Amino acid sequence: MAFQVGDRVVAVSDFGGIIREAVPAGATGRVVDAPWLAPVRVEFELNHWWHGRRTVTVDVDPGEVAALR
Numbered sequence: 001m002a003f004q005v006g007d008r009v010v011a012v013s014d015f016g017g018i019i020r021e022a023v024p025a026g027a028t029g030r031v032v033d034a035p036w037l038a039p040v041r042v043e044f045e046l047n048h049w050w051h052g053r054r055t056v057t058v059d060v061d062p063g064e065v066a067a068l069r
Contacts, residue, residue, distance in 0.1 A: 011027045
């Protein structure tokens with residue numbers, strides 16, 4: 001599925017870690033950039049018991065997120 005800027009998405013599984021920001025399964029976000037031949041850039045708002053509430057922007061492959069309807 002092709003995403004467009006402004007689409008709401010949810011992480012379908014945990015991803016990230018050492019190379020890119022860790023995002024837990026179930027985290028919701030908004031597509032902020034959707035280039036044609038590159039990963040989609042999504043802004044997630046994360047609530048973590050240790051780090052608190054923060055916003056992260058992560059490049060994701062389309063299979064790592066699903067559209068929220």
